[in-house]
Amino acid sequence: MAVREEKGAPKTAARGAEDNIAVIRDLHYSRGHRRIYEGLNLEIPRGRVTAIMGPSGTGKTTMLRLLTGQILPDHGSILIEGEDVAKMRRKQLYNYRKRIGMLFQNGALLTDINVYENVAFPLREHTDLPERLVRHIVLTKLHAVGLRGAWQMMPAELSGGMARRVALARAIAMDPDLILYDEPFVGLDPISMGVIVRLIRRMNDALGLTSIVVSHDVDEISSISDRTYLISDGRVVASGSPEDLQDNCSAVVMQFMNGMADGPVPFHYPAPDYGEQLLGRDS
Amino acid sequence: MKRIFQDIWYSVQDFLQTFGSSQLFLVRILAGVPAAFLRPGLIIKQIHGSGVLSLAIIGISGFFVGMVLSLQAYNSLARFGATESLGVLAALALTRELGPVVTALLFAGRAGTALASEIGLMRATDQLSGMEMMAVDPVRRVVVPRFIGGVIAMPLLAAIFSAMGLFGAWLEGVMLLGVDEGAFWQQMRSQVDVYDDVLAGILKSFVFGIAASLLAVFEGYNSIPTAEGVSRATTRTVVLTALAVLVLNFMLTAVLIGEV
Ligand SMILES: Nc1ncnc2c1ncn2[C@@H]1O[C@H](COP(=O)(O)OP(=O)(O)OP(=O)(O)O)[C@@H](O)[C@H]1O
Ligand SMILES: [Mg+2]
DSSP: OHHHHHHOHHHHHHOOSOOEEEEEEEEEEEETTEEEEEEEEEEEETTSEEEEEOOTTSSHHHHHHHHTTSSOOSEEEEEETTEEGGGOOHHHHHHHHHTEEEEOTTOOOOTTSOHHHHHHHHHHHHOOOOHHHHHHHHHHHHHHTTOGGGTTOOGGGSOHHHHHHHHHHHHTTTOOSEEEEESTTTTOOHHHHHHHHHHHHHHHHHHTOEEEEEOSOHHHHHHHOSEEEEEETTEEEEEEOHHHHHHOOOHHHHHHHHTOSSSSSOSSOSOSOHHHHHTTOOO | OHHHHHHHHHHHHHHHHHHHHHHHHHHHHHHHHHHHTTOHHHHHHHHIIIIIHHHHHHHHHHHHHHHHHHHHHHHHHHHHTOGGGHHHHHHHIIIIIIHHHHHHHHHIIIIIHHHHHHHHHHHHTTHHHHHHHTTOOHIIIIIHHHHHHHHHHHHHHHHHHHHHHHHHHHIIIIIISOOOHHHHHHHHHHHOOIIIIIIHHHHHHHHHHHHHHHHHHHHHHTSOSSHHHHHHHHHHHHHHHHHHHHHHHHHHHHHHHHHO
């Protein structure tokens, strides 16, 4: 990454057995009165697929936003290649972002240009490649997600799952070093799901990328991740390989991996007593 | 009664606050202006967006404003037997006041709302953060070309408004009310000054172009990312632009006339 190049020799020497592309230490973050993270620690190993799982609303999307410097932590540090994201200057931050691809939870395609131009967007903004080459790259990426035939369509004409696949093609257009996927499997049919799952794994291995996948899909995620973090209540409650988690008998992990409603993680967002609220006595 | 004054006071506060923070935003925009001219394609697309699409409403409005101006002025001038001055009166009113001001108000309604809601929706659907994630500055990529497009389009639209207005005034005055055609044009030619009148009008509409475009992109960019937030931003764009244009118009007129 650009940041790494600037640092030069000392960094390379520091790389040992534990080669982490990102390290999060003692992260605190709150939004209004709601504490989202309270002392979270996490490492993202280079060249691997790391999964981040957790109940809805625990702050997984927030984590990706923190990792990319879109929002800043209240306390604690987020080190990317040894550099604190919060302390990066704007230019440096943009250089760092040029090397990451991010798949947004809702796609975030530009609605005024068609599928082809959406995938070409980062190439046109950051490179001076001749149109022939741009075309080649765009079509290759679209082919990889199975949507080469849809190149002329406008984002509004795509289904949710198709939009997400186009967004994936755009995320990989610049051949990033680090890809962040926010819920890549939501809204995909079983066939595309299988293809995308394999695509994530294959890109990771063939191109030597680092991937971070945020997802609820225990089975899909287990099939591709090298390391999984389970987040709940602002902390990492369990981590390790998918097998480790399957064998983990702590109550939180069991509940999440097996999809049970009863357990330490409440299914309900904090609420007053059900009966009382129905009778209107809560206020 | 107290409520009314309080409401007025809040509106004034809100107006001043928006005015202040939009100035900071203007500085950010201006920093991106030189680079934007390296990609004229983006700007041309926006001039087309704000300008060409407002053309019909501006042209038609100008025409009817010219007609009614002619009709009203004819009746007043007839009392003094000075109906030949109709041409010069219409020309001065249009180039100095009506052209720039009415064009800016119509622009706010047509192009300003479109700009604000477009940018607001881009914010609401994560397109702006998506750009930031791709290391593209949304202010430079989205806001600056739209701003420049608006600033360039406004004087052109005002000129078209005035031209259509003159055509309307001529049609009403000369063709329908029977004012002498020679006097109509001759007086206009001798009385209208290029600097004091035409250039002053262009200067005004240039300033209004900056104000209207700035408020539209500012409100859109800073809108709350929900459907309600976007609709609020759109409404505020029209209201604030109208206020800003009328206040600026008075100040500019005072300065311009003071100089003469
Ligand atoms: N703009 C906001 N204002 C206030 N609170 C917010 C805002 N955005 C998110 N939150 C809160 O932050 C918490 C974490 O949100 P986040 O989107 O990161 O969850 P998530 O883990 O990605 O959930 P999901 O799996 O449903 O996508 C939520 O409880 C939410 O209520
Ligand atoms: Mg999320």
